[in-house]
Amino acid sequence: MAELSSNTQVLTPHVYWAQRHREIYLRVELSDAKNVNISLQENNTLHFRAQGHGAKGDNEYKFTLEFLEPVRPEIYHKSTQRQVDVKIRKQEERWWDRLTLQEKKPLFLAPDFDRWLDESDAEMELQAKEEERLNKISIESRLREDPYVGLKKGYLFMYNLVQFLGFSWIFVNMTVRLFILGEDSFYDTFHTTADMMYFCQMMAVLEVINPLLGLVKTGFLPALIQVAGRNVILFVVFGSLEEMQNKPVVFFVFYLWSIIEIFRYPFYMLACIGTDWPMLTWLRYNLWIPLYPLGVIAEAVAVIQSLPIFDQSRLFSIWLPAVLGHSLSFSYTLQLYLVLMFLGLFINIRHLYKLRQRRYRQRKRKVH
Numbered sequence: 001m002a003e004l005s006s007n008t009q010v011l012t013p014h015v016y017w018a019q020r021h022r023e024i025y026l027r028v029e030l031s032d033a034k035n036v037n038i039s040l041q042e043n044n045t046l047h048f049r050a051q052g053h054g055a056k057g058d059n060e061y062k063f064t065l066e067f068l069e070p071v072r073p074e075i076y077h078k079s080t081q082r083q084v085d086v087k088i089r090k091q092e093e094r095w096w097d098r099l100t101l102q103e104k105k106p107l108f109l110a111p112d113f114d115r116w117l118d119e120s121d122a123e124m125e126l127q128a129k130e131e132e133r134l135n136k137i138s139i140e141s142r143l144r145e146d147p148y149v150g151l152k153k154g155y156l157f158m159y160n161l162v163q164f165l166g167f168s169w170i171f172v173n174m175t176v177r178l179f180i181l182g183e184d185s186f187y188d189t190f191h192t193t194a195d196m197m198y199f200c201q202m203m204a205v206l207e208v209i210n211p212l213l214g215l216v217k218t219g220f221l222p223a224l225i226q227v228a229g230r231n232v233i234l235f236v237v238f239g240s241l242e243e244m245q246n247k248p249v250v251f252f253v254f255y256l257w258s259i260i261e262i263f264r265y266p267f268y269m270l271a272c273i274g275t276d277w278p279m280l281t282w283l284r285y286n287l288w289i290p291l292y293p294l295g296v297i298a299e300a301v302a303v304i305q306s307l308p309i310f311d312q313s314r315l316f317s318i319w320l321p322a323v324l325g326h327s328l329s330f331s332y333t334l335q336l337y338l339v340l341m342f343l344g345l346f347i348n349i350r351h352l353y354k355l356r357q358r359r360y361r362q363r364k365r366k367v368h
């Protein structure tokens with residue numbers, strides 16, 4: 001392409017342009033360009049001059065562009081075998097209506113469709129870049145703050161996986177037996193699943209230790225109430241009284257415990273790898289609403305059924321001096337525990353309700 005300038009023919013290369021909010025990109029169609037000279041004059045005009053192979057063969061090519069708005073003085077360029085790439089920073093981060101001050105587009109200038117974005121796409125690109133930058137900063141600062149973050153996540157992932165497998169085994173075993181044996185399966189739940197339940201509930205003690213070590217953001221008290229509450233039922237009420245072990249209440253307690261856990265542990269596993277499945281999240285934050293009160297009622301029934309057995313067997317009774325009577329039955333401790341249970345129920349339901357509120361508030365904020 002040629003333009004007339006002071007009676008001599010000046011060769012002008014094809015120039016393609018695109019913009020972002022912060023910068024202007026020019027692609028000058030000159031291959032093997034040498035002696036590239038790009039300068040910016042005070043009137044905001046870019047002067048380009050170089051030798052290279054353009055539309056009119058090997059020659060000197062030049063062009064000038066007076067920009068629509070002020071640009072920064074530093075200009076970056078890179079010359080390759082095929083073209084010269086030029087990057088100019090805008091003075092102000094703003095979308096321009098066109099590139100040049102003159103309204104009529106110079107003949108040698110055209111949009112660079114390889115880089116072209118309209119304003120809203122460029123905004124989205126800017127936002128994505130900003131999010132990526134913030135993510136990088138937060139990952140870097142987390143790594144700087146805590147070099148063991150990978151190890152901790154790995155431990156939590158394995159812990160949750162083991163618990164998930166344990167509770168799934170219990171749940172599937174009980175469900176299959178229920179289908180095959182019907183009501184009869186109620187009576188030997190303990191003998192078929194207690195070992196696995198012992199294992200899972202002993203492991204669950206880690207859930208009280210984890211927040212103390214700062215591994216999870218769980219409150220210490222709700223975790224203690226949860227784990228201690230279940231372990232009293234499992235080890236003391238069921239485990240120490242053979243008479244309790246073949247009662248149908250064991251079925252209801254174990255079933256209610258395992259239903260929630262087959263959703264809660266996979267939810268945590270996904271959280272460890274930074275993922276969530278909406279359906280699983282929904283179940284984790286909603287299933288407790290019917291299950292928790294039912295679980296506490298089932299546990300309370302178990303405690304009430306065990307009271308006369310403790311009275312008769314005198315197991316765990318506290319021996320008293322003769323003046324105060326013979327001994328104090330453990331059933332009194334359990335009656336006090338019944339009161340604590342409903343206090344524990346209240347604390348944990350409040351805790352779970354708050355977690356649910358927080359989760360859905362966060363969700364809403366993300367959506368808007």
Ligand SMILES: CCCCCCCCCCCCC[C@@H](O)CC(=O)SCCNC(=O)CCNC(=O)[C@H](O)C(C)(C)COP(=O)(O)OP(=O)(O)OC[C@H]1O[C@@H](n2cnc3c(N)ncnc32)[C@H](O)[C@@H]1OP(=O)(O)O
Pocket residue numbers: 156157159160216217218219222223224225226228229230256257260264268269271272287288291292293294295296299340341342343344345348351352355
């Ligand atoms: C002082 C002596 C006390 C004596 C006790 C006397 C009272 C006894 C009362 C007993 C009542 C118990 C009844 C109970 O046994 C009945 C039942 O269980 S019935 C079945 C239904 N049950 C449930 O639904 C409860 C399930 N359990 C829980 O939800 C938890 O155990 C609980 C502690 C209650 C709440 O969990 P948490 O506080 O951890 O909530 P989140 O799940 O939201 O977690 C908070 C953040 O920490 C991250 N986290 C937590 N754990 C893990 C983990 N293992 N791995 C990875 N990440 C974990 C989680 O992702 C959350 O992070 P973020 O906020 O970033 O999302």
